[in-house]
Amino acid sequence: MEEKDNNTNELEELKLEEIDINEDPDESDDSQNLTDKNSAAARKKRKFPIWARILTAIFLIVVTVIIGWNILINVGKANLYAKSKDAVPQLPMELMDSAADVADVGWEEGWVRYNGKIYRYNKDVLTFLVLGIDKDERISDNTNGLDGGQSDGNFLVVLNPDDESVRVICINRDCMTDIDTYDYFGNYDTTTKAQLELAHAYGTTREQNMQNSVKAVSNLFYGIPIHGCVAINMAGITSLNDAIGGVEVESLSTFSTDGFDYHEGENAVLKGEAAYHYIHYRDEDEFNSNDDRMSRQRQYLNAFVAQAKAAIKKNPSLIANLYTKLTPYMTTDISIDEASYIGSTALGYSFSDNAISSIEGETVQGTYYEEFYPDEEALYQLIIEVFYEEVR
Amino acid sequence: MxxxxxxxxxxxxxxxxxxxxxxxxxxxxxxxxxxxxxxxxxxxxxxxxxASVSASEPQSETSIFPTANVDIPEKNLNFSELHKTNPDIYAWIYIPGTSVDYPVLQHPTDDTFYLEHNIDGSAGLPGCIYSELLNGKSFDDRNTVLYGHNMRNGSMFATLHRYADKDFFDANRYIYIYTEKGTYVYEIFAAYTYSDIHLLKGLDITSDEKFADYLESVLAIRGMGNNIDNSLNINSSDRIITLSTCTSNDTRRFLVQGVLLNGRER
Missing domain, CATH: 1.10.287 (Helix Hairpins)
Incomplete structure (x- = not known):
């Protein structure tokens, strides 16, 4: 059913595009006629067949490109939504002669009761996990099952086509949750409650590292579907940052690290490593310093998105450029067609500062490391708010 | 032309x-x-x-059969008549609030027989509510598993899906199992979707320790539509019942679990 809808949408879009194209050459012809009012116009008319031929060729190329692009993003769209198919209950493949009346059980599969109201998973929503891995180099093959590196930054990016919004949920890396652990040789060991950031360390391949994080985050969020994941080594931040010409922020704290100085309240365009250190630094001697870092990351992300959007609007080819720049530092299960769909859709969506939220909870000092315990009530409410829609 | x-x-x-x-x-x-x-x-x-339900009345039990300290809806069950209909009937399950009010069967040799055979032995749906040979018929196993189809017409175990509604879960907490010896009462503590793993063959609960691990894992399951009550202090000395039915997803089952109250101190 869904595929069929997609196909018809695709056709409609294609028709619209073709009409647009048809208008364009006419307009340019008109303007040429207006500017060239002298005798040259007569000569041009004789040459019209050649121009027509060239125009037709250009027209055909443009149409082909547009069709190709549309096919690409529609395939990407279909692939992405297929990933949450199981979360949306299908009609029961029933067990009874079809003439039997459907009894009113009074409850549909997938419904959730919250504060007396009934909600269901919003199947339009697309959810991506973005991980910042604490490795300062390009991605490389793991040497053993514990070598994946930890995820210092953990963000869920949620695209909602209903209100055309992008939301970001920051997850504290010390969040205590069920993670699967593996041994040195990559054999599954056990599932244990530990800091979320550790999930990424386990696994013999980079894809396994990433999927282990995806599993842990999905479970933390009561099993919501995650449509794709990107794990970026921290070193990739620098090239991403510079690709859009640096990011301007007003420093939230005063600190010095690795020869870089930051002063609270001071405006600066962060370039190269200055950006990396601004979002990576934390005072390891101070309790709960991760909170301070998370607010810097949040601020940076906000500024980055605003600047990237402006830059991409000016120069759309920047998307592909960013993708290429990031490739040596990134592992992802998002294919190029899916990325194209995400890029083309999300660009038109609104993204405001209050679209960034974080999981509420409490940080306590564990035996060796800090542990963050999420406020389950608040988390549940956040999930209802972001991923669910009211039935009645 | x-x-x-x-x-x-x-x-x-x-x-x-x-x-x-x-x-x-x-x-x-x-x-x-x-x-x-x-x-x-x-x-x-x-x-x-x-079977017909009459006024609820505390059941008078013999001292051998531990009571549940819960009012039991009385049923006039004639087990000898039921045995004449089908000798594999060994109990009757009743869950107020749902349409679950059926005999419970166990085939002496073929575990999957009543999946697609009816009370009269005829092949086809809806089948019966049944247990497998891994479970005895006396409800004293660590986990007794009963199966029933998720019928589109709401019969068999279809209405168990109501337990996914928190309001319903909070208001309808008891499972009654009537046998010739007496009535077992279970208090429902969990209703959730789970993998289709075989609960008796695929999960090891052969020791108290393993059973405790299993119970702990159930109470820790996270899912938006799950209803799990952590407050009953269930431990490895408890006996539980699992009612299993299908979901729209072939590889997922909807489970309702209750803890046996007979002889249990609260």
Whole structure:
């Protein structure tokens, strides 16, 4: 059913595009006629067949490109939504002669009761996990099952086509949750409650590292579907940052690290490593310093998105450029067609500062490391708010 | 040209015949299905005659059979009559608030027999509520698992899905199992979707320690539509019941679990 809808949408879009194209050459012809009012116009008319031929060729190329692009993003769209198919209950493949009346059980599969109201998973929503891995180099093959590196930054990016919004949920890396652990040789060991950031360390391949994080985050969020994941080594931040010409922020704290100085309240365009250190630094001697870092990351992300959007609007080819720049530092299960769909859709969506939220909870000092315990009530409410829609 | 002419002339005739055949097929399908349906409901109403719920009254128990300290809806069950209908019937399950009010069967050799065989032994749906040979018939195993189809018409275990509603879960907490010896009462502590792993073969609960691990894992399951009550202090000395039915997803099951109250201190 869904595929069929997609196909018809695709056709409609294609028709619209073709009409647009048809208008364009006419307009340019008109303007040429207006500017060239002298005798040259007569000569041009004789040459019209050649121009027509060239125009037709250009027209055909443009149409082909547009069709190709549309096919690409529609395939990407279909692939992405297929990933949450199981979360949306299908009609029961029933067990009874079809003439039997459907009894009113009074409850549909997938419904959730919250504060007396009934909600269901919003199947339009697309959810991506973005991980910042604490490795300062390009991605490389793991040497053993514990070598994946930890995820210092953990963000869920949620695209909602209903209100055309992008939301970001920051997850504290010390969040205590069920993670699967593996041994040195990559054999599954056990599932244990530990800091979320550790999930990424386990696994013999980079894809396994990433999927282990995806599993842990999905479970933390009561099993919501995650449509794709990107794990970026921290070193990739620098090239991403510079690709859009640096990011301007007003420093939230005063600190010095690795020869870089930051002063609270001071405006600066962060370039190269200055950006990396601004979002990576934390005072390891101070309790709960991760909170301070998370607010810097949040601020940076906000500024980055605003600047990237402006830059991409000016120069759309920047998307592909960013993708290429990031490739040596990134592992992802998002294919190029899916990325194209995400890029083309999300660009038109609104993204405001209050679209960034974080999981509420409490940080306590564990035996060796800090542990963050999420406020389950608040988390549940956040999930209802972001991923669910009211039935009645 | 001639051929074309012929075929257009024949068209109404072909259409007419096709229509007649289609109509005939529809009639046959309708007759067959309504006959099946009538048969099915006859079966069920007959069975319901063996059991009728009367006013709720504390059950008088012998000292050998531990009581549950819960009011038990009284049922006039005639087990000897039920045995005459089918000797594999060994208990009766009743869950107020749902339409679960059925005999419980266990086939002496074939575990999957009652998946697609009815009380009278006829093949087909809806099948029966049944247990497997890994479970005894005395409800003293660590986990007794009962299976029933998720019928679209709401029969068998379909209405168990109501337990996904928190309001319903909070208001309807008891499972009653009537046997010749006495009545077992279970308090429901969990309702959730789970993998289709075989609960008795696929999960090791052969020691108290393993059983405790399993119970702990159940209480830790996270899912938006799950209802799990952590407050009953369930531990490895408890005995539980699991009611298993299908979901729309082939590889997922909807489970309702209760803890046996008979002889349990609260």
């Amino acid at each position: 001639g051929k074309n002419y012929k075929s257009t002339k024949r068209a109404p005739l072909i259409a007419g015949v096709t229509l007649c055949v289609a109509g005939l097929i529809c009639c046959i399908i309708f007759m067959v299905t309504s006959y099946k349906k009538a048969n099915l409901s006859n079966d069920m109403t007959n069975l319901q005659n063996y």
